[in-house]
Amino acid sequence: MLSMATLFHGPPGQQPEPGALDFPRSPQKLPSASEAESEASMSEASSEDLVLPLEVAPGRESDKAAKKEKKKKSRGLASVFSVFTKGRKKKPQPSSAEAEGEPEPRPQLADRLPTVEELKADLERGRLEAAGPLLALERELQAAAAAGGASAEELVRRQSKVEALYLLLRDQVLGLLRRPLEAPPERLRQALAVLAEQEREDRAAEAAAAGRGAPGLAPTRPRRWLQAWRRGVAQAAEERMSRRPAADAEGRSEAERVFVHMGRTMREDLEAVVERLKPLFPPELGVVAAYAESYHEYFAAQLEAVAQFELCPRDTYMLLVWVQNLYPKDVINSPKLAGELQGVGLGSLLPPKQIRLLEATFFSNEAASMRELMARALDLELKCWDQDAAPQKLDGHCHSELAIDIIQIISQGQAKAEEITPDVGAQMKRVLQVELAAVLRSYQRAFDDFLESSKHLGNYRANVIANINNCLSFRTFMEQKWQTAQDLLSHLLNPLNELKSRGFDTLLQGLFGDLKPLFKKLSQTRWAAPAQTLEQIICAVRERLPEFEELHDCFREELMEVIHLHLVKEYIIRLSKRRLVLRTPEQQQQLAGHILANAELIQNFCTENGSPATWLHRALPTLAEIIRLQDPSAIKIEVATYATWYPDFSKGHLSAILAIKGNLSSSEVKSIRSILDINTGAHEPSKPLFSLINVG
Structure with a gap:
């Protein structure tokens, strides 16, 4: 940033004193006799005048300085005006009070x-009234x-x-x-009237091709006083904008402080x-356009020069924020300036190509930064697992900070980008x-x-639950x-669905292991006592459900749906x-009755405990109906309907x-099976059931 500081402020020892909108009363250098020197001296003046209260009169030091300026100007112009006084007796000079007061018009003969x-x-x-007689x-x-x-x-002498x-x-006018704000309003109006009159004379001379001068006279028009005034405005803008910004306590970089200083100065001065x-x-x-264009051109030149440097990520971001957000919104379209600057057409502080390059750099910087921050957050979570640290509890649920940390990183990156522009x-x-x-x-x-690798750890299940709970925060954020x-x-x-599924499998592994021998009893007893089993x-x-209370409610419901599916699936496997x-219809009707009773028991228990799996409600009752029915045609209709609800129900099942x-013949079985060859259309969405069941 040292080179950037030099770029903004120039060589050491030549910088204005720090301070926002202060107004030094030191004497200004007066213009010399030559036109070029006069323009330079005019341009050296600071635009601090733009914010000086009109009612503030110059102090004593300023009075002294004005007197010195009068003397310097008289001496500087002495050689030029020697032709007027050569051979004449020197007239007495007016008093300082007369010179500094409002000049009274000299009475002239008509x-x-x-x-x-x-x-x-x-x-x-x-006395600017002399402009008319001079013309x-x-x-x-x-x-x-x-x-x-x-x-x-x-002619030359005259x-x-x-x-x-x-x-x-x-020199008087400029x-x-x-x-301008130190001059009495009436004096300023007089100077402006003279400037406007001279500009009209310049245009008239150019239109009439009189600028080449009459015979025997050197060409003197256009004199271009208006351009000289505008150059002075530009130099005043540069002087104001190039001041070294004061140090602040907010930890801003050098570039940030310069941006803030230039933006604030431009807005307040305009x-x-x-x-x-x-x-x-x-x-x-x-006048508004003249000052606005001068300030804008200086601001743009500084930022374009800054953009050539290899900026740090923070300064790249701040440059984009100023160019695309703060400058157009808080300066150009600020409440007091928006209406005034609409027709000026200042444009952007940087060309579109440069902005696109900066945006590409910004995206690259942000992606790298967020990648590093998120990897660090994940590493911190992994260390907690390895150290067998118990997860926090939040509202009775196992809680991990990982999702919050990553979402905050993502949200901050999104917010930063939106501060530049919505696009x-x-x-x-x-x-x-x-x-x-x-x-x-x-x-x-x-x-x-x-x-x-960590099944032996004491907080293994609690950490599994905490990480399943993380999925809710991620999912909610993205949706x-x-x-x-x-x-x-x-x-x-x-990835989150896979993580949740693997977590459920881990949590339910013990329970499903305990249920396996119980389901075997259904087939081992030849369905003699299915209700008791x-x-x-x-x-x-029911005894294991308290183990899952530390899951969020939505995951407890999803887990209950997995249990519901497991109970139905294992029941069908046993069938x-x-x-x-x-072989008799009575036996088949008796089994169908058992299946219906068992289906109702499973459905009621799972629904009461939060299972949302209404799609499983038809699985067992319809199989019971297929077993109960005796007419092959009626069975066909039931099978066709069943296939619409469970499209993975195959001929094997x-x-x-x-x-x-x-009591069905092989031809009847074949005829019933053929109904599955017809695509009757599936109800959407369909979830796997029979594809989880292998039949031999």
Whole structure:
């Protein structure tokens, strides 16, 4: 940032004193006799005048400085005006009080122009009313040259006097405009009227091709006082904007402090122009546009130079924020300036190509930063697993900070981008989705390793539950904050769904192991006492349910759906073992009755404990109906309907169920099986049931 500081502020020892909007009263350098020196001296003045209260009169030091300036100007112009006084007795000079007060107009005779000496005296006293007679004197000289009656020497002598007077008038006018808010309003209006009149004369001279000068006279127009004033405005803007910003306690970088300083200075100064100068300036001078363009051009030049540096991530971000957000919103469209600057057309502080390069750098920086921060958060979680640390409890649920940490990192990155522009925020969302998908895949793989290697740890199950609970925070964030296409959302959620599924398997492994011998009893007893056996199964599940209370409610319901599916699936597996053959309708009706009773028991228990699996309600009752029915046509209708609800119900599964009905012929079985060859259409969405059941 040292090189950048030099860029903003110039060589050491040449910087203005720090401080926001202070107004030094030190004397200003007065213009010299030459036009070039006069322009330079005018431009050296600070634009601090823009915010100086009109009612504040100069102090004593300023009075002294003004007197010194008068003396310097008189001495500096002495050689120019020597032609006026050569051979004449020196006239007494006016008192300082007379010079500094509001000049009284010199009484003139109606039938003659003032003499050169009289005009010189008037101008030295700051009497801008002399501008009119001086213009008349210039026109009289042009008429004399056109008439051809005067000698070349006489014309040169007379023109030199006129130009010397114009130089004095120019210094008076531009001197007032250099510090416009220190001048009395009426004096400022006079200076502006003279400037506007001179601009009209320049345009008229250019239109008439008179700028080449009359015969015997050197060309003097266009004099371009308006351009000189605008150059002074530009130099005043540069002086104001290039001040070294004061150090702050907010920890801003050098570039940030410079941006803030320039933005604040530009806004406050332009507000002063709108409020205090615009009412005094003629509309054709465009005072607001002149100042706005000067400040904007300096601001843009500084930022474009800054953009060439290899910036740190923070300064790259701040540069984009200023160019695309703060400058257009808080400066150009601030409440006091928006209406005034609409027609000025200042444009952007940086060209579009440079902005795109900065945005690409910003996206790259942010992706790298968030990748590192999220990896650090995940590593911290893994250390807690390895150290067998117990997870926190939040509202009775096992809680991990990992999801909160990662969501905060993502949200902060999104917010930063949106502070630049909404479009940059939309582009950043795509970057964030890529980075989040990557870290979630890493998270899922690490969780799989933990499930396999850490079963011996005391807080193993609690940490499994805590990480299943994490999935809710991630899912809620993505669904609510990223309203995106369903396929993309599914892609982002896949690692979390896999993590949750593996976690459920781990939590239910012991329970399902305990249920396995109980389900075997159903087929081993040839369904002699199915109700009692199923009661034992339900009791075993009920006893284990408190183990899952530390899951969030939504996951407890999902877990209950997994249990519900397991109970139905295992029941169907036992029915499909081909060990039970019932040859009479009465036996089949009795078994169907048992199945219906058991289905109701399973459904009631699971529903009461939160299972949302209504899609399983038809699984067992319809199989019971297929076993009960005796008419092959009626069985066909039931099978066809069943296949619409469970499209993974295959001929193999149907054959295993029909094997129970020992009174069906092989041709009838074949005919019933053929109904599955017809695509009757499945109800959506369908979930796997029979695809989880293998039949031999």
